[in-house]
Amino acid sequence: MKNKTLRCIFLFAVLLLPVAVSANDAELWRQVEVIRTAHGVPHIRAANLRSAGYALAWLQLEDYGQTAAMNVLGASGRAASVLGYERIEGDYAAMRARSLAAENYTKLSRDVRDVYEGFAAGVNRFIQLHPQEFPAGMPSDFTGFDVAATELIQLPARKIRSFIERLNQRPETRATQDDDPEDEEGEAPDDGSNAWAFAPSRTKSGRAILMRNPHLQWSAGYYEAHMTVPGVVDFYGDFRIGGPFAVIGGFNKDLGWSTTNNSQDLDQFYALDVDPSKPDHYLFNGRSQPLKRELLSVSFRNGEGVSTETREFWRTSLGPVVHRANGKIYIIKFAGEGEIKAGEQFLRMMRAKSLSEWKEAMKLRGRPTSNFTYADRAGNIFFIWNASLPLLPHPPTDEVTALPAKGSPDVWTKLVPFDDLPQVLNPPGGYVHNENSSPHYTNIRTPVKTANAYPNFEEPRLSLRSQLALQLINGDEKFSLEDVVRLKHNYRALLADRVKPNLIAAVRSANPEGDTAAAIALIEKWDNTTSPESRGSVLFQEWWRHYSGIRGENPRPLPDNQRYGKAWDIADPFNTPSGLADAKRAAESFAWAVEEVKKRYGSFDVAWGDVHRVRRGNVDVPVGGCGNDLGCFRIMTYTRQDDGKMAATGGDCWVLAVEFGDVPRAYSVLAYGQSRRPDSPYHADQAEMFAKGEMKKVAFTKADVDRQAIAKYRPGEKKIR
Numbered sequence: 001m002k003n004k005t006l007r008c009i010f011l012f013a014v015l016l017l018p019v020a021v022s023a024n025d026a027e028l029w030r031q032v033e034v035i036r037t038a039h040g041v042p043h044i045r046a047a048n049l050r051s052a053g054y055a056l057a058w059l060q061l062e063d064y065g066q067t068a069a070m071n072v073l074g075a076s077g078r079a080a081s082v083l084g085y086e087r088i089e090g091d092y093a094a095m096r097a098r099s100l101a102a103e104n105y106t107k108l109s110r111d112v113r114d115v116y117e118g119f120a121a122g123v124n125r126f127i128q129l130h131p132q133e134f135p136a137g138m139p140s141d142f143t144g145f146d147v148a149a150t151e152l153i154q155l156p157a158r159k160i161r162s163f164i165e166r167l168n169q170r171p172e173t174r175a176t177q178d179d180d181p182e183d184e185e186g187e188a189p190d191d192g193s194n195a196w197a198f199a200p201s202r203t204k205s206g207r208a209i210l211m212r213n214p215h216l217q218w219s220a221g222y223y224e225a226h227m228t229v230p231g232v233v234d235f236y237g238d239f240r241i242g243g244p245f246a247v248i249g250g251f252n253k254d255l256g257w258s259t260t261n262n263s264q265d266l267d268q269f270y271a272l273d274v275d276p277s278k279p280d281h282y283l284f285n286g287r288s289q290p291l292k293r294e295l296l297s298v299s300f301r302n303g304e305g306v307s308t309e310t311r312e313f314w315r316t317s318l319g320p321v322v323h324r325a326n327g328k329i330y331i332i333k334f335a336g337e338g339e340i341k342a343g344e345q346f347l348r349m350m351r352a353k354s355l356s357e358w359k360e361a362m363k364l365r366g367r368p369t370s371n372f373t374y375a376d377r378a379g380n381i382f383f384i385w386n387a388s389l390p391l392l393p394h395p396p397t398d399e400v401t402a403l404p405a406k407g408s409p410d411v412w413t414k415l416v417p418f419d420d421l422p423q424v425l426n427p428p429g430g431y432v433h434n435e436n437s438s439p440h441y442t443n444i445r446t447p448v449k450t451a452n453a454y455p456n457f458e459e460p461r462l463s464l465r466s467q468l469a470l471q472l473i474n475g476d477e478k479f480s481l482e483d484v485v486r487l488k489h490n491y492r493a494l495l496a497d498r499v500k501p502n503l504i505a506a507v508r509s510a511n512p513e514g515d516t517a518a519a520i521a522l523i524e525k526w527d528n529t530t531s532p533e534s535r536g537s538v539l540f541q542e543w544w545r546h547y548s549g550i551r552g553e554n555p556r557p558l559p560d561n562q563r564y565g566k567a568w569d570i571a572d573p574f575n576t577p578s579g580l581a582d583a584k585r586a587a588e589s590f591a592w593a594v595e596e597v598k599k600r601y602g603s604f605d606v607a608w609g610d611v612h613r614v615r616r617g618n619v620d621v622p623v624g625g626c627g628n629d630l631g632c633f634r635i636m637t638y639t640r641q642d643d644g645k646m647a648a649t650g651g652d653c654w655v656l657a658v659e660f661g662d663v664p665r666a667y668s669v670l671a672y673g674q675s676r677r678p679d680s681p682y683h684a685d686q687a688e689m690f691a692k693g694e695m696k697k698v699a700f701t702k703a704d705v706d707r708q709a710i711a712k713y714r715p716g717e718k719k720i721r
Contacts, residue, residue: 025121028054029716037699037708040674040682043226049111050118052227053244057122058715060223063675063682064241066134067221069123071242072142075149080300082137089157091298092311096320097152098145099294100338105145111232112245112344117144119244125716137301150243151343153336153368156267159399160322160332163269166400167323167330191216191650192436194465194633195258195373196473196484197381202430204480205659210375211484212249212258212656214238215635218672222654226700227350235350236666236700238654245343247370251658251666253700254353255376258656260434262371263458264387267334269402270318270411274327282316282329285407291316291329318411330402333411335388341366355380362386363418371434377660383432385422385439388415389456396456416454431473435633437466441573444474450570462573464631468494470574472633481659485667488655489693491624494631496528496540498578502565503543506583507590519594519604530632532609532622532691539604541630543593547586550629557629600644612638614691615647616672617684623648623691634693648691655695666698 031051035043042059046052060068073079077095079087105113120142127140194213200206214222221241228234237250249258275281280291297310314321319333341364348361355376362372368388375381390412394403405411422439424432429445440450440460450460471494472487479487500523507520519539526536545551549558560567565579580586597604601611609622625636638646648671658666671690674682689696699708 025050025054025117026125028118028121029058029125029714032714034059034711034713034715035705035709036711037705038710039670039685039696040680040710041224041226041699042674043699043705044228046227046229048114049229049232050114050121052229052233053115053118054122054125055118055715056225056227056239056244057119058126059225060239060241061123061126061130062715063223063677063680064221065677067676068242069127069134069138069142071150072120072123072146073138075152076139076142076146077298078139080298081306082135082139082301085300085302088298088300088309091300092296093154093157094149094152095296095298096294096313097154097338098149099296101149101152101340102145104338104340105148108148108340108344109347112347113144115244115347116147116343119147120144122716123147129716147243148340148343151245151340153334153339155320155322155332155337156334159267163330163332163400163402164323167325191261192628192635193258193260194433194435194469194488194635195260195371196431196433196469196488197373197375197383198473198479198484199381199426199430200379202478203659204478204483205661207659207661208375208377208379208381209479209481209484209657209659210251210256210258210373211488212256212373212654213488213652214249214259214654215651216653217637217650218648218653220653222670224654224668224670224674226705233347233351236664236698237350237656245346247367248346248350250350250656251660251664252350252352253377253664255355255358255374255660256658256664257349257358257372257374259370259372261436262369262385262387263438264369264389265396265399265456266336266368266388266390267332268390268392268397268412269322269400270331270333270405271402272316272318272329272331272405274324274329276327280314284316284318284405289316291321318405328402333390335390335415336368339366339368339388354378355382365415365418371436371439373432373434375658375660377662377664380426381430381432382426383424383434383439383442385458387421389421389454390414391416391454392456420453422453422457429474433466433469433473435463435466435469437462441466441470444470444574448573460570460573462568463628464494464498464577465628465633465635467574468492468631468633481657481665481667484657485695486693488634488657489624490633491529491531491534492631492633493528493530493537493540493626495544495629496526496631498631499544499564499580500526500528500540502580502583503586503590506580506586509583510587510591512587512591515598515604516591516594520590522605529624530608530612530626530630531624532607532612534608534624535605537608537626538601538606538611539593539597541626542597543586543590544629546592546596547580547582547589548629612636612646613648614671614687615641615645616687617678619684619687619691621688621691624693625651627651652690656698657695658698664698664700666700667695668698669695 028051031047032055033045044055077091124140196211198209222238226236240246272282275288281288292315294313319331323330345364345366352358391414424442427443438458530537564577569576614623625634626632635651637650639649656668699705
């Protein structure tokens with residue numbers, strides 16, 4: 001009992017008490033200068049990594065308001081003390097994650113801790129100078145560990161709820177975002193990314209080219225910035241709002257990389273036997289083992305006062321306890337628990353000068369997920385399906401099955417070796433690509449191996465978006481950087497190529513009259529794109545969603561075998577899915593769609609761009625692009641507005657294309673601008689450029705940055721906007 005009490009005291013000390021901030025941090029503004037170039041892109045010139053982290057935090061708060069600070073507040077486990085009881089679940093989740101990582105924080109390199117501690121200092125100073133922008137009671141004593149905690153992986157709360165509900169045979173309930181710390185970008189149908197890398201053999205300049213094209217909701221907070229510390233780091237990329245090292249992509253003078261989401265299963269439920277003779281013990285390896293008890297207390301704002309709630313949690317040496325019933329103790333063992341090296345890994349990647357150095361950084365395995373697509377000045381292109389994947393001693397299970405664990409041989413204890421993860425280096429054809437499909441089709445110039453080396457590798461799959469990408473780049477033509485930018489903005493909807501002939505035949509066989517007959521004639525002439533000027537695309541989309549069941553408040557598409565004549569087939573991966581499963585339903589849905597589009601927009605032949613708009617600030621312009629359901633490469637998602645138009649709210653956001661010559665040459669665009677503040681000149685100044693498929697030239701060298709400078713200042717020197 002004494003050890004349990006000491007553990008509780010340790011947790012209180014580490015998790016709840018503020019750590020003193022260096023007095024010198026208040027003067028960090030003297031060690032850094034920010035130069036803003038066209039469209040407000042900030043270039044940080046810092047004397048050291050601590051002041052660079054300070055400037056990055058200040059800039060995020062300057063451009064986005066309180067978002068970054070509130071993210072650090074949540075990671076510190078103190079959100080409820082400011083925002084009330086509704087945030088208490090997130091605080092408990094944060095504190096549980098912190099308890100495992102706290103002792104490892106000081107083991108990080110001094111360099112990465114300097115960035116974290118500088119970032120904390122920047123947040124603190126901004127709060128102190130702008131208290132009116134924050135809720136009452138907002139602390140300004142954040143520490144480097146609080147900032148590092150923004151990157152910790154928390155327990156998969158939704159999966160645990162599903163598991164318990166399955167055990168109790170209760171229907172699954174959906175959590176709200178406020179009480180589910182797992183909820184984040186990346187789960188919507190059109191979330192994801194595209195990435196291409198071209199070898200010198202495929203480029204007109206003979207230099208490698210990288211294209212980065214994430215597309216999440218426009219609330220995801222990509223933040224374009226350039227960080228320079230002489231002799232230490234010189235990196236241009238996206239820094240997600242809320243911390244210094246979230247999921248970074250970009251480039252230095254020698255190399256660059258992009259990330260795309262992948263599908264991996266990093267955890268496993270196990271069922272341990274309760275020791276019937278000892279309370280709070282379990283049997284493992286033939287011995288009785290004690291559970292470890294943790295008491296965590298969270299303070300929450302209660303009206304004008306503050307109250308405290310204490311909860312009890314239990315752990316085993318294998319992982320946290322999620323449920324106890326039926327003579328069993330159910331635990332979850334997941335990769336990444338307590339992992340705190342993500343920032344260490346990304347900082348080393350940002351500073352790497354060669355593929356070998358970059359791969360050594362990757363081998364830290366601080367980032368447990370994501371595909372990485374890479375290119376460098378030496379001409380290498382590379383892809384890795386990255387995952388901290390358990391090396392299972394048993395067959396994989398579904399997500400809500402607990403396997404019995406009697407001893408160590410029954411549970412996973414190691415990860416699949418890094419060198420065994422799917423990787424492609426400098427392949428024939430001179431390209432690698434990924435659009436969130438499996439790694440099997442990263443390059444198809446050599447025989448595609450669809451058998452997995454490990455049973456829990458991602459299964460082969462190839463989306464329409466990925467198939468379109470292959471059609472665009474799997475030739476022999478050579479591309480300039482400008483060609484890649486143009487190609488990236490392709491508006492083709494591959495679904496139309498696959499099903500339009502069958503749709504036309506189905507409607508014609510139903511002997512259409514009037515508007516339905518005229519509408520199917522329009523579809524015949526349609527160019528199969530969702531370009532802003534295309535006519536027929538709005539009608540085609542409305543038809544497909546009605547035919548597929550993607551409509552109403554809870555749209556759930558029909559299974560592929562009920563939509564397509566031939567569903568995606570691993571035996572014919574580049575030509576399926578295709579055709580229509582139900583010609584009668586297709587014709588009926590088309591007639592419905594004609595009337596629906598007329599009712600909504602006044603005419604069935606309305607142009608795509610008359611309906612689909614980029615609306616930000618005073619900008620209201622047509623835009624092309626569609627969702628995964630139509631097989632677009634330029635992914636765009638939209639939300640219906642009061643006037644019936646569809647405004648872009650997700651999809652393409654920060655796009656980068658870079659060519660690695662002696663000096664990197666690059667283009668970029670950030671759809672929603674550098675600032676979330678509506679009164680900022682950088683709030684909507686890239687919106688029209690983005691809508692037109694245009695990109696700005698990146699200023700990377702000191703001379704180019706100075707030449708394009710529109711503002712220079714020391715952040716935190718005075719109150720500025």
